[in-house]
Amino acid sequence: MIANTFLQDIDEVFNLYKTASDFKKTVSGVQWPDFDRNMIETEIKENRHWKIMVDGHIACVWSITFDDLPVWGDRNTDSAIYIHRIATNPNFRGQKFVEQIAGWAKQFAAENNKRYVRMDTTAGNPRLTGYYVQCGFSHLGSKKMGNAEGLPSHYHKATMELFQLEA
Template sequence: MNFQIQNSNSYDTDEIFRLYKIATDFQKTRFTHHWPEFDRHLIETEILENRQWKIVSEGKIVCVWATTFDDPQIWEERNEEPAVYIHRIATNPDFRGQNLVSKIVEWAKIYAQENQKQFIRMDTVGDNSGLINYYTKCGFEFLGLLKLKNTEGLPAHYDNATVSLFQIDLNSK
């Protein structure tokens, strides 16, 4: 199957929200923390700033995620280090089991280097051993848990949350 990674565009917004809803509904069946309904303006801004991404295959959106180069409320003092942060990976259920996070990691390594970043970072809410194992198999180092101190302005699922932190250090490879 041929996969292409591209920036999302405004025509993708409804599909992005459909994938978020599917992911959130799945999270509700398994976990106490789940994604809230995201603000449409947030997604539209990410699209305009070329920070919302998609994997496409045969004209279908396979997977979406967002990136940023700044995440101080979650990464605190480590935010000063040059990193690309990956958020909200949501997969089209028709494409589950395709090892998409590994494809995102391979893309992110190039993207980080092109943008002079040393680290690829991700977080998840809670202590989910299944996700921890999966992300480490995809190349991330699990850095441990962090109780968030200041969640003002972050999506609701971060309120009073403990997060699992992950990173890939491109200089250690």
């Protein structure tokens, strides 16, 4: 079941981020930073943070935004939603959550008059890139980031892989 994340879920959300970050480091050598709690609380309060529930447990989380200028540049003017920070509980890996998120996001984007669903990930994990394409996203290529002001630190001077799905 897909639902909005609640403030009372925030400790579990941060546990999932930590677990996902540790896993990400073993796969690609890149680790997520500690995310700002106020940023996550704001996403939750604005109904932009989501979860997949399985048997009463949070199995996966992600957030969305309607603007991502530092990453998407000129393309940011397109009508799109942007998915960020997909993190899966390791006890629920292999359940094709990105496919579920892609289907949900297409519908959510259409209901909000958006043409595209977009996301990015740090370069260096070809298996993940292939999985995102398998889930229906087009791989639009790589983008070398600059200082990435206003974004979490893992964007700073990173190379990002960009993905898009038509809603």
